[in-house]
Amino acid sequence: MIEETVSANNLDIEDTQKTFDYWLKKPYISESLRASLSKANVLIVPLEGYYDKHPVFADFTERLLNFLKSSGHEGLLPDICIEESDYVELAQHGRTLILIGAFILSSIVAPIFVNLISDYIKERLGADDKRIKIEMTVVDENGKGKQFRYEGSAQSFKDIILPRLKGRNE
Amino acid sequence: MTIEEILRYSEDAPINFTGRSSNTFLEALSLFKAAAVRSKDQELAKLLWCYEQILIIQDQYIEAFNMLKNHDFYKAWCRLERVEIGVQSLNRHFLGRADRFHIPLIQKLTDQWQSLYPYRLFVSPAFLKKKVVCSICKKNVLLRHPCGHEVGEIYDGEMCYRIVTEAEVIEISLVPDPVQKYSVCFFKDIETADKKDGYEYRVLVYLIRCLVSPFDPWTFQWTKIRHPHSRYRHLDKDSPCPCESGKKYSDCCLPESGVLRPHCQFSFSRTPPNCMDEIEYID
Numbered sequence: 001m002i003e004e005t006v007s008a009n010n011l012d013i014e015d016t017q018k019t020f021d022y023w024l025k026k027p028y029i030s031e032s033l034r035a036s037l038s039k040a041n042v043l044i045v046p047l048e049g050y051y052d053k054h055p056v057f058a059d060f061t062e063r064l065l066n067f068l069k070s071s072g073h074e075g076l077l078p079d080i081c082i083e084e085s086d087y088v089e090l091a092q093h094g095r096t097l098i099l100i101g102a103f104i105l106s107s108i109v110a111p112i113f114v115n116l117i118s119d120y121i122k123e124r125l126g127a128d129d130k131r132i133k134i135e136m137t138v139v140d141e142n143g144k145g146k147q148f149r150y151e152g153s154a155q156s157f158k159d160i161i162l163p164r165l166k167g168r169n170e
Numbered sequence: 171m172t173i174e175e176i177l178r179y180s181e182d183a184p185i186n187f188t189g190r191s192s193n194t195f196l197e198a199l200s201l202f203k204a205a206a207v208r209s210k211d212q213e214l215a216k217l218l219w220c221y222e223q224i225l226i227i228q229d230q231y232i233e234a235f236n237m238l239k240n241h242d243f244y245k246a247w248c249r250l251e252r253v254e255i256g257v258q259s260l261n262r263h264f265l266g267r268a269d270r271f272h273i274p275l276i277q278k279l280t281d282q283w284q285s286l287y288p289y290r291l292f293v294s295p296a297f298l299k300k301k302v303v304c305s306i307c308k309k310n311v312l313l314r315h316p317c318g319h320e321v322g323e324i325y326d327g328e329m330c331y332r333i334v335t336e337a338e339v340i341e342i343s344l345v346p347d348p349v350q351k352y353s354v355c356f357f358k359d360i361e362t363a364d365k366k367d368g369y370e371y372r373v374l375v376y377l378i379r380c381l382v383s384p385f386d387p388w389t390f391q392w393t394k395i396r397h398p399h400s401r402y403r404h405l406d407k408d409s410p411c412p413c414e415s416g417k418k419y420s421d422c423c424l425p426e427s428g429v430l431r432p433h434c435q436f437s438f439s440r441t442p443p444n445c446m447d448e449i450e451y452i453d
Contacts, residue, residue: 051340056298066316080313087313089302091337093294094345124322126258 010151011160016137019145020104023081028055033083040079041106042068042113047090048102055082056090058101060125067120068113076109076116097151098127100134107140110165118158128154138165171198176221180271183228184385190232192225199225203327215327220264224271227256231276234283235384243371244354247287251351253280263324272385282390284351286377286434288369291355292348301336305329372452373434380442387439396428397451 023045024034037043044065046055058064061080068078080087081104092099100121105113113136122128133151140146148164150157176195179186199222206214230253237246257277261268268274302311306319311332319330344355357366381388402412402419411422413430423429431451 051298054298059299060321062302062311062313062316063321065313066320082313084313089299090296090340091299091334091349092296093343093349094347095349096345096347126262 010149011164012147012149013164014147016145016147018104018137018147019139019143023104026055026081028083028086029081030083037079037081040077041109042076042078043104044078044080045102045104046081047099050090054088055086056088057082058099059089059091061089061101062087063124064101064120067124068116071116073109073112073116076112095130097131097133098125098154100132102135104137104139104145107138107165110136110138111162114158114161114165118154121154121157130154132157171195173202173218173221176225177271180221180224180228183232183272184383187232187235187384190229192229196222196225207326212324212326216263216324219324219327219329220260220266223256223260224264224268224273227253227260227273227276228271230256231280232384234280235378235381238283238374238378241371241375241378243287243369243374244356244367247284247289247354248352250280250284254284254351259322259329262322275385275387279384279387282388283374286373286390288371288373289354290346291344292346292351292353293355294343294345294348294350294353295339296341296343297337297339299334299337301334303333303335305331305333370452372450376450377436380436380438382440382443389437391435391437393433393435394430395433395449396423396426397431398428399424401451402429 020038020043023029023043024037029037044057044061046057050056057080065078065080068076090099098121100117103113117134121130121132131152132154134157135147135149137145137147148161150161152160171194176199179192179195183190199218203215203218203222206212206218230249234246234249234253237243237249253276257273257280260273261277264273303309304311304317304319306325306328307317309317311317319325321330321332323330357368358364359366377388377390397412405412405419407418407420407424409419411417411419411424411429413423415422
């Protein structure tokens with residue numbers, strides 16, 4: 001059930017069962033990779049509903065992963081839910097809407113993550129004036145997940161999401 | 171040749187744009203850049219890359235202007251896209267005074283030219299990027315073992331980008347704001363299979379006729395004016411109004427002083443040749 005909708009910038013928030021475990025049990029993840037991914041607190045996951053034959057990721061995900069890894073935040077442990085050899089990016093048509101990707105993250109790093117995504121859009125993609133689409137599932141300390149689906153102005157992303165994250169952590 | 175001479179040549183683009191040949195300057199810059207890389211001076215190599223880009227952007231912009239003069243509109247459109255991409259790349263790295271080399275003017279005029287084109291719908295593929303190579307080290311791009319080269323950064327005087335070596339097109343879409351602006355939709359002649367360019371370029375034709383130099387600033391504004399009824403004598407009073415309001419001509423513009431139509435008003439910094447100050451009507 002959708003818990004909250006902010007229509008001006010299309011933010012939907014709802015409960016989800018698709019947390020870390022859901023993705024780590026995917027058949028395309030090997031045992032050794034699963035062990036490594038279980039240490040991550042930010043997981044880039046494949047896009048759902050875009051391509052059904054193979055897991056795919058948003059354009060520039062490789063750049064985003066490197067950006068997150070080199071961010072210098074010690075508590076941030078980003079990884080990507082795919083074997084190296086299976087990694088495929090989906091390059092899309094228009095530049096009106098930029099698809100950032102889908103993510104699972106621990107609530108403890110959620111504010112850092114949102115700030116970093118905002119910096120990435122501005123500094124690396126130069127897309128501060130565009131519309132973006134992003135899905136992020138925030139998992140609390142009890143293992144419960146809330147999915148934030150945002151489609152709206154890149155500039156407003158941080159200001160809209162951050163207060164709602166704070167509300168959940170309190 | 172010295173770097174100062176090259177910079178002066180770039181500075182003088184509004185003077186030397188006719189019969190311009192930048193090859194010797196580009197070759198000289200390439201040699202300077204190679205020397206900077208040999209001496210491991212990455213900052214200088216990056217600066218020389220910027221100077222190279224400035225020359226390339228100017229050349230491409232002048233080429234686009236000449237193509238417009240020759241009414242090669244689609245070719246000019248593609249060249250203007252190259253200018254746009256070049257300016258974006260340069261602006262990220264060039265810390266000097268870009269106006270010394272007319273880059274902000276080129277950027278503004280390129281944007282204006284593009285906005286006057288009649289192209290509204292573009293063909294754009296969605297594809298899966300299966301294998302990707304780094305342009306700098308030519309190594310496969312790996313997720314967990316990155317080569318360390320960041321897209322858009324300058325290494326040894328060259329910009330880093332990704333080369334897709336294996337891809338699968340999964341769909342083709344029609345989009346209004348494509349990643350690749352060159353993907354304009356054209357019709358094909360059924361019999362000859364030749365491209366048919368049915369676009370209305372008369373606003374561009376009018377504008378290019380008014381300009382002597384690609385570096386003469388101009389601006390434009392879309393307004394509405396009334397066209398004389400004499401242009402619509404062939405229409406019955408019960409016909410749809412030519413202003414495209416959807417009403418009958420007699421219930422809309424016919425009782426007025428003329429038919430209300432979109433109007434592009436240009437302002438030039440230099441008086442156009444042959445005093446082209448009359449209104450040209452385009453349907």
